[in-house]
Amino acid sequence: xxxxxxxxxxxxxxxxxxxxxxxxxxxxxxxxxxxxxxxxxxxxxxxxxxxxxxxxxxxxxxxxxxxxxxxxxxxxxxxxxxxxxxxxxxxxxxxxxxxxxxxxxxxxxxxxxxxxxxxxxxxxxxxxxxxxxxxxxxxxxxxxxxxxxxxxxxxxxxxxxxxxxxxxxxxxxxxxxxxxxxxxxxxxxxxxxxxxxxxxxxxxxxxxxxxxxxxxxxxxxxxxxxxxxxxxxxxxxxxxxxxxxxxxxxxxxxxxxxxxxxxxxxxxxxxxxxxxxxxxxxxxxxxxxxxxxxxxxxxxxxxxxxxxxxxxxxxxxxxxxxxxxxxxxxxxxxxxxxxxxxxxxxxxxxxxxxxxxxxxxxxxxxxxxxxxxxxxxxxxxxxxxxxxxxxxxxxxxxxxxx
Amino acid sequence: xxxxxxxxxxxxxxxxxxxxxxxxxxxxxxxxxxxxxxxxxxxxxxxxxxxxxxxxxxxxxxxxxxxxxxxxxxxxxxxxxxxxxxxxxxxxxxxxxxxxxxxxxxxxxxxxxxxxxxxxxxxxxxxxxxxxxxxxxxxxxxxxxxxxxxxxxxxxxxxxxxxxxxxxxxxxxxxxxxxxxxxxxxxxxxxxxxxxxxxxxxxxxxxxxxxxxxxxxxxxxxxxxxxxxxxxxxxxxxxxxxxxxxxxxxxxxxxxxxxxxxxxxxxxxxxxxxxxxxxxxxxxxxxxxxxxxxxxxxxxxxxxxxxxxxxxxxxxxxxxxxxxxxxxxxxxxxxxxxx
Amino acid sequence: xxxxxxxxxxxxxxxxxxxxxxxxxxxxxxxxxxxxxxxxxxxxxxxxxxxxxxxxxxxxxxxxxxxxxxxxxxxxxxxxxxxxxxxxxxxxxxxxxxxxxxxxxxxxxxxxxxxxxxxxxxxxxxxxxxxxxxxxxxxxxxxxxxxxxxxxxxxxxxxxxxxxxxxxxxxxxxxxxxxxxxxxxxxxxxxxxxxxxxxxxxxxxxxxxxxxxxxxxxxxxxxxxxxxxxxxxxxxxxxxxxxxxxxxxxxxxxxxxx
Numbered sequence: 001x002x003x004x005x006x007x008x009x010x011x012x013x014x015x016x017x018x019x020x021x022x023x024x025x026x027x028x029x030x031x032x033x034x035x036x037x038x039x040x041x042x043x044x045x046x047x048x049x050x051x052x053x054x055x056x057x058x059x060x061x062x063x064x065x066x067x068x069x070x071x072x073x074x075x076x077x078x079x080x081x082x083x084x085x086x087x088x089x090x091x092x093x094x095x096x097x098x099x100x101x102x103x104x105x106x107x108x109x110x111x112x113x114x115x116x117x118x119x120x121x122x123x124x125x126x127x128x129x130x131x132x133x134x135x136x137x138x139x140x141x142x143x144x145x146x147x148x149x150x151x152x153x154x155x156x157x158x159x160x161x162x163x164x165x166x167x168x169x170x171x172x173x174x175x176x177x178x179x180x181x182x183x184x185x186x187x188x189x190x191x192x193x194x195x196x197x198x199x200x201x202x203x204x205x206x207x208x209x210x211x212x213x214x215x216x217x218x219x220x221x222x223x224x225x226x227x228x229x230x231x232x233x234x235x236x237x238x239x240x241x242x243x244x245x246x247x248x249x250x251x252x253x254x255x256x257x258x259x260x261x262x263x264x265x266x267x268x269x270x271x272x273x274x275x276x277x278x279x280x281x282x283x284x285x286x287x288x289x290x291x292x293x294x295x296x297x298x299x300x301x302x303x304x305x306x307x308x309x310x311x312x313x314x315x316x317x318x319x320x321x322x323x324x325x326x327x328x329x330x331x332x333x334x335x336x337x338x339x340x341x342x343x344x345x346x347x348x349x350x351x352x353x354x355x356x357x358x359x360x361x362x363x364x365x366x367x368x369x370x371x372x373x374x375x376x377x378x379x380x381x382x383x384x385x386x387x388x389x390x391x392x393x394x395x396x397x398x399x400x401x402x
Numbered sequence: 403x404x405x406x407x408x409x410x411x412x413x414x415x416x417x418x419x420x421x422x423x424x425x426x427x428x429x430x431x432x433x434x435x436x437x438x439x440x441x442x443x444x445x446x447x448x449x450x451x452x453x454x455x456x457x458x459x460x461x462x463x464x465x466x467x468x469x470x471x472x473x474x475x476x477x478x479x480x481x482x483x484x485x486x487x488x489x490x491x492x493x494x495x496x497x498x499x500x501x502x503x504x505x506x507x508x509x510x511x512x513x514x515x516x517x518x519x520x521x522x523x524x525x526x527x528x529x530x531x532x533x534x535x536x537x538x539x540x541x542x543x544x545x546x547x548x549x550x551x552x553x554x555x556x557x558x559x560x561x562x563x564x565x566x567x568x569x570x571x572x573x574x575x576x577x578x579x580x581x582x583x584x585x586x587x588x589x590x591x592x593x594x595x596x597x598x599x600x601x602x603x604x605x606x607x608x609x610x611x612x613x614x615x616x617x618x619x620x621x622x623x624x625x626x627x628x629x630x631x632x633x634x635x636x637x638x639x640x641x642x643x644x645x646x647x648x649x650x651x652x653x654x655x656x657x658x659x660x661x662x663x664x665x666x667x668x669x670x671x672x673x674x675x676x677x678x679x680x681x682x683x684x685x686x687x688x689x690x691x692x693x694x695x696x697x698x699x700x701x702x703x704x705x706x707x708x709x710x711x712x713x714x715x716x717x718x719x720x721x722x723x724x725x726x727x728x729x730x731x732x733x734x735x736x737x738x739x740x741x
Numbered sequence: 742x743x744x745x746x747x748x749x750x751x752x753x754x755x756x757x758x759x760x761x762x763x764x765x766x767x768x769x770x771x772x773x774x775x776x777x778x779x780x781x782x783x784x785x786x787x788x789x790x791x792x793x794x795x796x797x798x799x800x801x802x803x804x805x806x807x808x809x810x811x812x813x814x815x816x817x818x819x820x821x822x823x824x825x826x827x828x829x830x831x832x833x834x835x836x837x838x839x840x841x842x843x844x845x846x847x848x849x850x851x852x853x854x855x856x857x858x859x860x861x862x863x864x865x866x867x868x869x870x871x872x873x874x875x876x877x878x879x880x881x882x883x884x885x886x887x888x889x890x891x892x893x894x895x896x897x898x899x900x901x902x903x904x905x906x907x908x909x910x911x912x913x914x915x916x917x918x919x920x921x922x923x924x925x926x927x928x929x930x931x932x933x934x935x936x937x938x939x940x941x942x943x944x945x946x947x948x949x950x951x952x953x954x955x956x957x958x959x960x961x962x963x964x965x966x967x968x969x970x971x972x973x974x975x976x977x978x979x980x981x982x983x984x985x986x987x988x989x990x991x992x993x994x995x996x997x998x999x
Binding site: 008012015016018019020022023024026028029030034035036037038039040045046049133137138139141186187188190191192193194195197198199201202203205206209210213274323327330334338367368370371373374375376377378379380381382385 | 518519531714717
């Protein structure tokens with residue numbers, strides 16, 4: 001506090017430069033004969049790293065600047081939040097949106113549609129994770145575990161009963177993942193929020209170990225979903241179109257359910273818990289039960305895209321439960337805005353599309369993806385904790401002041 | 403039979419305690435930060451990993467300078483790694499925690515997770531995706547110096563077991579019980595020595611010095627401590643630095659023990675050390691030590707009696723059990739919410 | 742006078758410190774009971790014991806004849822006890838109206854599925870909760886700020902909002918922890934009026950307060966705590982004249998609170 005902010009910032013930057021220097025500017029030369037190691041200068045290492053990170057930082061800086069100007073001179077009403085409010089409040093508009101998006105399916109290539117389907121899957125995941133992180137204020141780090149639970153649940157069911165209808169994948173995915181979430185949340189939701197983060201992280205790791213070691217789940221290879229249980233073409237509608245249409249419909253449906261829960265007694269109780277647990281309890285809210293409900297719903301929603309993925313891709317493997325997948329979903333929620341439904345949708349759109357599209361031009365991007373996601377988490381918390389979309393409640397404040 | 407059981411227990415004890423001592427060193431960092439800030443330091447596993455790399459880079463620099471003698475280079479490398487990690491620990495606190503101290507709990511947790519991901523991937527991108535060998539010439543003299551105690555003939559006992567037990571069990575047990583003597587390496591001794599030394603130093607610092615009193619005061623009531631003229635920011639920074647240095651020393655020993663280091667080594671290690679801290683009662687310093695030792699023993703028991711493939715899940719199972727049955731941990735006290 | 746709350750021999754200690762020792766109170770419908778005592782006398786701890794935040798070491802608490810000690814805070818609230826907090830604990834990132842709506846939680850039916858389907862009965866219940874909340878905002882004089890963010894309210898109004906939110910749980914008894922703290926004389930006057938009108942609704946009100954003027958004017962009875970113990974009890978006039986009280990409390994803090 002005694003130092004000026006500028007001096008502190010310079011000290012932090014200087015520290016970063018010094019501490020990262022060995023990794024960036026030097027290279028280890030192990031001598032296999034003697035078993036010793038020596039160090040040599042290797043600027044090429046740093047040049048390669050910085051050639052990716054510096055341009056990305058500049059782009060991020062520019063985007064932040066544009067965002068700042070938009071906030072300064074753009075429309076005062078949050079466009080996206082208001083739009084989402086209108087969309088989910090009017091069933092007619094929702095059906096129309098669904099029809100228009102589904103109609104696109106007939107003019108797009110199969111490759112594009114598959115990309116779109118994956119975007120929808122990630123939107124559902126972001127919406128689901130937002131229920132725990134955004135509404136209830138509980139950090140979940142191993143969210144992908146529930147995605148994998150849904151996927152494996154459907155794959156296993158489809159193997160056991162081949163007559164199982166494809167559409168039934170979704171409730172199966174939801175129920176199995178929600179019950180898993182319930183069991184995982186039960187021991188730790190009585191405790192402070194940060195325990196859930198670690199427990200879900202550990203659960204994801206343990207689940208992956210389980211999936212890889214159990215004979216029933218096919219080890220590292222995973223499982224194939226029987227053709228009869230996959231999403232199929234229907235008359236003039238090809239398989240890619242059918243998947244896309246189903247993905248859009250299911251995503252909008254999940255969004256609608258969450259929107260309605262959010263604007264109900266339950267949703268208000270969740271937010272009250274996030275804001276102040278003791279005060280919420282004093283208002284007659286059974287805090288532990290509602291946290292458990294939020295976490296189970298959240299886990300269950302991850303099971304829906306999980307089962308959808310199994311029916312769409314035709315296979316499941318342990319990589320659905322990786323830490324990387326969990327981080328991706330977390331970054332989507334944080335970027336879009338904690339507690340904001342349209343934010344989750346936007347975050348998923350940006351963070352899935354940008355790396356995927358960039359991969360064609362810069363293959364290196366897939367290595368740097370996770371680094372950037374981590375940086376997004378830190379930067380958003382420091383500079384714009386409410387995320388890109390902020391929270392729909394901003395609107396209410398503006399109205400209240402006028 | 404009794405001698406055999408004794409030998410088995412001793413073997414598990416030695417290996418488990420060596421592993422547990424390392425968990426304890428890392429768990430101390432979690433518990434200290436939790437004690438003073440009331441938050442989990444999610445990037446702590448990565449600080450441990452950076453300590454591993456810091457030591458190897460320090461050895462490399464010493465090697466380039468022509469210094470080869472293990473007796474000199476190893477202590478220097480450990481100190482260098484501790485300083486290096488402490489630096490990263492301070493940066494972590496500055497970037498991920500300081501500005502967010504008054505915010506909702508979610509904010510510092512998220513930024514710390516972000517830091518952890520950034521650090522891990524930075525090492526992956528700037529060093530290597532694969533593994534780095536710990537210089538063999540440094541580790542080998544210690545790892546290869548082993549003492550063997552006792553020697554037991556198992557054949558007759560195995561035969562007895564096989565005749566008594568059902569087939570499946572007997573085969574399973576026979577496949578497991580192959581230990582015939584107890585091994586102890588110089589490296590394990592070094593691990594015990596360094597762990598005990600550092601912990602003694604830490605206890606002395608916290609219990610006997612003015613600095614320690616200040617640290618405990620800040621942990622109890624930050625506002626009051628600052629009103630009493632304590633430099634709270636500095637003390638929090640110091641806590642991060644101390645915890646990071648301990649984790650780094652653990653990092654050096656793990657990389658010698660295993661012979662290799664990887665950018666993602668901090669991930670599982672962090673999870674287990676955190677479990678150790680929770681088991682002992684998070685925020686409680688002796689608790690972290692006991693928790694670490696117990697987790698180490700439990701893991702060795704698991705890989706010995708069940709299967710080593712499930713070793714990773716042991717810590718998780720313990721974590722769930724502790725949270726279920728005794729969330730305050732073994733030595734933790736119940737802290738009431740301030741209303 | 743109907744007896745609403747009866748606490749008998751409430752005791753709570755933290756480690757070696759006996760924060761509340763063998764304290765008994767009775768609160769009656771439509772009456773204001775004040776609890777006074779020097780700082781650290783255990784007043785807030787006593788509230789925390791009544792509202793289920795701290796478990797009791799010994800003693801019983803009965804609300805309308807039913808035991809409520811041992812219940813969790815949300816069960817206590819459901820049974821009809823509500824409270825405000827010494828350091829205001831609103832839900833800052835919710836609007837004023839939403840804050841009060843949260844208070845309706847336990848008084849509206851459980852309808853998870855119905856809220857997703859938006860059935861007619863759900864709409865009816867939601868409208869009812871909304872109407873009742875607006876009524877309470879009107880009562881507390883906050884109608885004009887219904888759509889403002891709770892954290893954007895000025896301090897005095899935040900205190901009033903806490904009271905309105907507590908009333909939304911339809912309490913039989915309301916515990917107010919220093920409702921006048923940090924307020925200017927005019928705001929205190931308004932708060933006194935609010936407390937009186939709550940009592941007039943037939944709700945038992947228990948107030949912790951330091952402002953002697955406020956206490957003497959609104960209280961039907963006063964309980965004095967000192968060092969966690971029940972020191973004296975009576976009408977304002979009796980307490981004012983009690984020499985033990987003057988010695989333990991009024992004499993010492995006269996310079997602060999006059």
